[in-house]
Amino acid sequence: MRAVIAGGGLAGLAAALRLRAAGWDVTLCDNGAAPGGKMNRQREGGYQFDTGPTLLTMPHILRKLYADLGERLEDHLELRALDPHAEYVYPDGFRLTVPALLEEWLEVVRALEPRDAEGVRRLHELGERIYRLSELTFFRHHPLSPLSPPPAAAIRHLPLRHGWGNYAKTVERFVKNPRLRQLYNRYPTYVGSSPYLCPATLLVIPYIEHAFGAWSVAGGMYRIVESLDGLARARGVEALTGSRVTAIEHERGQVTGVRLQEGRRIRAQAVLFNGDASTLGALLGEDEIPPNNGRSLSGLVLLFGLRERIPGLRHHTVVFSADYRAEFEALFRERIFPPDPTVYVNAPGDPTLAPAGGQALFVMANAPACSTEQWSEQVIADAKRRVLARLQRAGMPDLEARAAVSSVRHPGDFELRYLAPGGSIYGESSHGWRRAFLRPPNRSRRLRGLYCAGGSFHPGGGVPMVLLSAEIAVGLMQKDWGD
Ligand SMILES: Cc1cc2nc3c(=O)[nH]c(=O)nc-3n(C[C@H](O)[C@H](O)[C@H](O)COP(=O)(O)OP(=O)(O)OC[C@H]3O[C@@H](n4cnc5c(N)ncnc54)[C@H](O)[C@@H]3O)c2cc1C
Numbered sequence: 001m002r003a004v005i006a007g008g009g010l011a012g013l014a015a016a017l018r019l020r021a022a023g024w025d026v027t028l029c030d031n032g033a034a035p036g037g038k039m040n041r042q043r044e045g046g047y048q049f050d051t052g053p054t055l056l057t058m059p060h061i062l063r064k065l066y067a068d069l070g071e072r073l074e075d076h077l078e079l080r081a082l083d084p085h086a087e088y089v090y091p092d093g094f095r096l097t098v099p100a101l102l103e104e105w106l107e108v109v110r111a112l113e114p115r116d117a118e119g120v121r122r123l124h125e126l127g128e129r130i131y132r133l134s135e136l137t138f139f140r141h142h143p144l145s146p147l148s149p150p151p152a153a154a155i156r157h158l159p160l161r162h163g164w165g166n167y168a169k170t171v172e173r174f175v176k177n178p179r180l181r182q183l184y185n186r187y188p189t190y191v192g193s194s195p196y197l198c199p200a201t202l203l204v205i206p207y208i209e210h211a212f213g214a215w216s217v218a219g220g221m222y223r224i225v226e227s228l229d230g231l232a233r234a235r236g237v238e239a240l241t242g243s244r245v246t247a248i249e250h251e252r253g254q255v256t257g258v259r260l261q262e263g264r265r266i267r268a269q270a271v272l273f274n275g276d277a278s279t280l281g282a283l284l285g286e287d288e289i290p291p292n293n294g295r296s297l298s299g300l301v302l303l304f305g306l307r308e309r310i311p312g313l314r315h316h317t318v319v320f321s322a323d324y325r326a327e328f329e330a331l332f333r334e335r336i337f338p339p340d341p342t343v344y345v346n347a348p349g350d351p352t353l354a355p356a357g358g359q360a361l362f363v364m365a366n367a368p369a370c371s372t373e374q375w376s377e378q379v380i381a382d383a384k385r386r387v388l389a390r391l392q393r394a395g396m397p398d399l400e401a402r403a404a405v406s407s408v409r410h411p412g413d414f415e416l417r418y419l420a421p422g423g424s425i426y427g428e429s430s431h432g433w434r435r436a437f438l439r440p441p442n443r444s445r446r447l448r449g450l451y452c453a454g455g456s457f458h459p460g461g462g463v464p465m466v467l468l469s470a471e472i473a474v475g476l477m478q479k480d481w482g483d
Pocket of ligand 1: 039
């Protein structure tokens with residue numbers, strides 16, 4: 001059996017390894033210069049930057065991938081638990097540090113706002129019930145899959161009425177303190193969505209972070225890609241970079257292979273697509289125009305190679321904007337870069353990532369998904385100025401003056417690099433329960449032999465979810481084609 005995987009993101013790599021282990025011949029074609037897709041790396045002047053994910057959650061899912069391949073994660077990667085998880089800085093200078101343990105975090109909450117300790121605990125309990133339900137259903141199959149457990153069985157585990165309401169309103173119901181509300185309202189941005197528009201089921205995210213920890217990887221997150229790519233090549237996966245798939249070919253309802261940009265054809269019984277779901281129709285020769293108003297967030301990323309470390313800076317720092325609701329109005333309704341953005345700073349403590357005494361700093365603000373031409377030099381310069389102004393108001397030194405090297409990545413770059421329209425990081429946003437739950441499935445309903453995995457497909461984006469996505473898609477392939 002031969003499969004072609006179009007896209008060498010994390011899900012593409014994981015699927016390649018799983019299929020190879022099941023005895024398939026696998027060719028993986030990625031359009032980029034290096035594998036990994038959005039989980040990628042930039043090296044410059046002795047600094048090494050992760051340009052995508054900086055936070056690993058649910059490490060057991062990554063560990064399971066290695067175990068399913070007969071490997072031990074510890075023989076390939078060194079995961080480091082973060083404690084505290086993050087420091088939050090508010091516009092008036094107030095700071096909240098979130099420890100790893102939920103009980104310790106509840107103590108912090110109690111000291112800040114005694115009446116909210118119970119509410120925060122209840123938010124996490126709701127998140128846990130949603131997680132338990134997802135483990136039985138959503139994390140295993142697409143909700144419309146015939147493999148899903150019968151609705152009655154799933155409904156018994158339903159997390160009661162609050163789980164299906166609006167996210168921000170649910171937070172408001174349980175938590176009164178505005179600082180805590182803002183902090184909890186940030187979690188839906190982990191999947192590129194607005195807390196004011198997504199369902200409360202995304203409360204599973206804060207639950208997951210405390211239940212399974214926040215992790216970094218020694219040597220940078222890109223070590224995950226290096227490790228998976230190395231294993232794939234060692235096990236006989238043909239891994240091609242700089243290879244863009246321009247067509248997924250099919251005859252009489254059956255996939256026959258792919259055509260590459262250079263003109264080469266690769267024949268295969270099955271194709272697994274790991275690109276953005278909105279580009280799939282064009283690859284199949286359909287001329288429908290994908291809707292672009294429901295795209296998830298993109299980002300503006302600034303990388304600074306600092307000559308000296310900033311003392312006291314945590315691994316993760318979040319510097320909040322003054323008006324969170326206005327920020328999301330700008331991002332999703334006006335579709336402009338917010339005048340006052342919330343800024344995330346990742347300062348890895350790993351000394352191997354910078355020259356002696358220096359620091360590789362990753363700074364990111366949410367940006368609307370909009371295409372390359374909207375990101376003129378002027379728009380980028382303005383956005384960058386707003387990010388740096390927010391950081392300076394929070395007491396951060398002038399990063400540009402301290403940097404030996406620096407660079408910017410904007411949604412237009414993401415669009416071109418990852419073939420993701422608008423530079424959107426997670427495909428469609430999770431606004432409304434339909435969009436959150438009925439993401440494009442992992443097996444085509446129309447074409448035999450076409451499968452899909454990655455952040456814009458079921459079950460969604462982020463490192464653990466795309467690994468699950470690959471597991472689900474390969475499970476379907478094995479079922480359809482025999483082991
Ligand atoms: C700045 C940033 C920060 C992030 N932070 C986090 C974080 O902290 N934690 C977290 O869990 N997640 C984070 N994410 C999200 C996470 O990176 C993604 O959800 C995940 O890596 C996506 O994996 P994927 O399998 O969907 O593939 P992708 O990364 O989307 O890769 C798909 C690959 O396929 C290629 N491709 C597409 N179409 C074709 C084609 N036709 N032919 C050939 N190749 C094609 C693309 O170029 C790309 O290389 C972040 C992402 C970004 C960009």
